[in-house]
Amino acid sequence: MAKSFYDVLGVSKDASADEIKSAYRKLARQYHPDLHPGDEEAANKFKEVSEAYETLSDPQKREAYDNPSPFGGGGGFEGFSGFGGGFGGGGGSIFDSIFDMFGGGGGRSSSSSRRESVGEDITLDLKLTFEEAAFGVQKEVTFTRDEPCTTCNGTGAKDGTKFKTCGTCGGTGRVKYTQETPFGRIVSERVCSTCRGKGKIIEENCPDCNGKGINRRTVKLKVNIPAGVETGQVMTVRGEGEKVANGRAGNLQLVIEVTNHPIFKRVGADLYVDLPVTFIQATLGEKVAIPTLKGTELQFSLSEGIASGTVLKLKGHGITTKRGTGDMYVTVLVDLPKKLSKDQKAKLKELADLFKSDQYDKIKEFNKKNKQ
């Protein structure tokens, strides 16, 4: 694999612009062809370093480099990190519309992506009940985000037309400047700071956004949460983050938090429940009712003399996710009665005398081993 541009410059992925610049300067000085005439290795190195700097010094190119073709592959909705099932389906959800907006086309042209500005992501916590997470749910989330002002179409200018040509750059949006470097004078161009590269400046501000071109809006968004999500998973809804006037909107990141259930626990698609039964039920092997997450009950016949702690596996009674259906594991816990009345005690003692010691499997086995 080729070295990343960050590796080439010897900086970390989150290096600041200044760190990148200073790393580049150091390396450029080290490998500059003028200082190594005829040295092909140095020339290559210099080329490599320059190439890396060209991309990493430009915030937009760097962004594009860090997040290569986010719309490639057609999938508008990225889905959950760490959630293999993926999405799709759901019917008429926000995901479908996002998919339509960005998907299918197979990415943008490189020329437009280079100049594109990108909105920030918005991260929200999304609390779900145990059942909502298990079965999937449609949730409405409410949040605020920047959206281009509709009055001025995000231009910031009154009526969208009150502009004048920028005097600093004469409308080109870029200004030339010269720099003295160890290798001589270099004439470079940079974005005009007066008009921020737009080439024109606002004559009269749009009254609705005060010339910012952006307004803060409250958004209500319906999102379809698929079955089987877990605490800590992050669901990405593409294009629903901060919006920018001329560019791509950021994403909405929903951080899932699932509340506990009073009796059920979940691991993946499997459900776990502890089921207390009376010693009579366990001894006689009676039919017991096992609750389900849907609120119904399953009838289950215990085997006669079932031991406390026995785990029953009810196949296919877990939850159903895109990856399949899980099982339910029921741990039978034999509950012994307390605070017995005199009469109850007397009857139990009477009963106890009726049992032979070899009717107790474990005691019989224990005694046998103990004698050896």
Ligand SMILES: [Zn+2]
């Ligand atoms: Zn406006």
Ligand SMILES: [Zn+2]
């Ligand atoms: Zn300008």
